[in-house]
Amino acid sequence: MKYVPIVALLAAGILHLLPVAGVLGAGSLARLYGIGVSDPNTAILLQHRALLFGVLGVLMLCAVALPWLRVTALAVALFSTASFLAVAVLVGGYNPAIGRVVWADAVASVLLAAGLVAELWRTGRFSGQGAVAGL
Template identity: 50%
Template sequence: MMIPAKLVSGGLALAGIVNLLPLMGAAGVDWLRSLYGFEITSPDLEILLRHRAVLFGILGLLLLAAVVRPGLRGAVGLAAAASMASFIAIALMVGGYGPAITKIVYADIIGLAALVPMGLSRFAPPHR
């Protein structure tokens, strides 16, 4: 089964955007508060969340780079899928989360689904 290249590229771009959205949290507490909907009550939490924002920005940029650099797709796709799937799994295991985490779970489900065409294309026979 041949997976259309535009579907793979579009999925990578969508997953890249999903991962870039938290990057604005690196700009400070006000951005973090608007992203997550809760107060950042300590410098420790601020540092962790701002660093998280930077890491997601890096992952988002790598996903966007993979749109035009197919050699990046395997490793970047796997890293992004593992990141999103693990967040969903942790949220479901812990439970009791609020609306801010619910939004992130939904965004990660969308991002994970967007990576399916890329994942399937890795197993498709080569184009002849």
């Protein structure tokens, strides 16, 4: 049980570092997401998104070594992956490249949720009534 949060953070951290290549420009973004990026405004937004994923990935990898950071990193990462899934489902019509991101985020969400519950349980912040205490 004590390794579940670590495995979740490692897997999701590495997953979140993969899109950082999008910072390199439109060609990298096209390979990552299967879309053409000809508008500079879209490029700016997507490159910034790539940077933010890098920050989140580094946060998760740091939390592997810093137990006091784990709950925060797991919760933020879970919110990130689950919110992407919600947006993808609500908007729909995504291409196969985005479909792979949806699949990866679904797997990551399950891992992160399990990791968060395990970490809350391990640290005694998960009550038997199903409520999160101390957050």
